[in-house]
Amino acid sequence: MAQDLTESLHERQNILNNRYVLEQAEQHLELGGTLYNGDIVFTKQQVMTMFEISDATIERYLSSYTEELKNNGYKTLRGTKLKEFKSLAFGTLINEGTKTTVLGVFTFRAVLNLGMLLTESESARLLRSRVLDIVLDVMAERSGGHTKFINQRDEDYLLAAVQEDNYRQNFTDALDNYVEGNKWKYGIFTNLIYQSIFKENATEYKKILKLNTKDNIRETMYSEVLNLIASFEAGIAHELKIASNSKKSRLTHKEAKALIQSFETHPLFNPLILNARTKMASRDLCFRDALHEKLEAYIKAVPEADFERFLGEKSKSLEEQLSDPETLAVFKRLKDR
Template sequence: MAKDLTESSHDRQNILNNRYALQQAEQHLGLGGVMFEGETVFTKAQVIALYEVTERTVERYLASHGDELKSNGYKILRGAKLKEFKALDYGTDMNDGTKTSVLGVFSFRAVLNLGMLLTESEPARQLRSRLLDIVLDVMAERVGGQTKFINQRDENYLVSALQEENYRRQFTDALDKYVEGNHWKYARFTNLIYQSIFHENAAEYKKVLKLAEKTNIRQTLYSEVLKLIASYESGIAHELEQVSTSNGRKLTQKEAESLFASFEKHPLFKPLILDARTKMASRDLCFRDALHEKLEAYIQSVTEADFERFLGEKSRSLEEQLSDPETLAVLKRLKDR
């Protein structure tokens, strides 16, 4: 889907939190700047020249988006830091239209941030277009162009998937032993779990992610979501057994659904559901360009830690993980339990 970086703070921050995209941008955009304390910084005069805007325009954005720009590296130099910066003598206007006792400087990240905000600058518009291309190129390079199963690059995925499979077996066994009805009950109660956690049934979820009909949904879920599903499955299996044993008979599907409705309201699940919805909505929009409309209120920027998790050095394809003897040993221990 088309991204308007001038309007969406989430989309802006998703780029700024992606250090792999920033590295490529700094290498290829050639924006200039000066080195100070180990990083590239820009004075206000340099930013004005770069984006072909007025000082008043820059000041207006500093006033309207000050917190965002500061969080991404805009800072005021004073005292010893300012003297140190002036001593570098890069041939720039160090006073930069401010009092000599203070000087505002933009980090490379803050300069990109401002470029994603400026609506009245053609160079900024061009920069936004190039940034979006760089993000796509970086994603393709690091995950081989396939984001549908990017969740599997998480080093925690395999363990979570195997644990969930074990609890899934307990869940289906409990449905078989303690609930009346045909095989449709398995799909029915599975959808109840999905709807409770992320407000979508299996068919709706596959449509959002553009999955093939026979794709196993669990192969696309993040490890945190799998763990929560496993908790549901384990807990519901226990409750079904307790009530059925107490009654001395199988439960009707209506009774089982009533039990589930009570189970999902347990306060234990509230923070876990909030976390799962936030991660799922935010990551899918960022990494998979998939919008879960029913979870739109939960969308946040993807953290730098998540970019490391799915794009970083520790992230590996499922095939690579399964070829690792240590990983296989861990999986074997879990499976033998």
């Protein structure tokens, strides 16, 4: 989907939180700047020249987006820090005034941030276009060229998948033993769990992620979502048994449905459901360019740690993980339980 960085805070922050994109952008954009305390920084005058904007324009953006720009590296230098910077900046302060006592500087990250905001600057528009190209290149390179199963690059995925599979068996056994009906009840009640957790049934989920008919949707789910599904399955299996034994007969579909739906409103699950919805909606939009419209209110910027988790040095495809003898041994032990 088209990305309008000038209007979307979380899409701007998703780029700025991705250190792999920042590294590539710093290398390819070659904006210059001065090395100060380990960061490349730019004076306000340099940024004005870079984007061909006036002092009034940059001040307006600094006022309107103060918190965002500060969070991404804009800072003011005074006293000793300003003196230190002046000694490093050589001739770059020529237009700042010889008696400057306070100086605003932008880190490279803050310059990109401002470039994503500016609507008056053609230079900023070109920068946004180049940055979006870099994002695509980095995602393709670090994810192996596809993101359908980017969830599996998380080192926690394998354990979550195996545990969920075990609880899934307990859940289907409970449906067999304690709920009336034919084989169609497995899909019906599984969809009720999905709708309780992330407001979509299996068909809707597959359409959003553009999955094939034969794709197993749980193989595309993040570990936190799988863990919550497992919790639902374990708890529901337990409650179905208790309710059926109390009734001394199998439950009707209506009775079982009411039991499952009650889980969504249980206070125990409220923070877990909020966490799962936020992670699914935010990560899928960022990594898979997939919008869960029913979860749109839960979308936030993906934190820096998640880029390390799914794109970093420790992230590996499932095939790579299973090629490791130690990981394979753990997997076999879990499957044999």
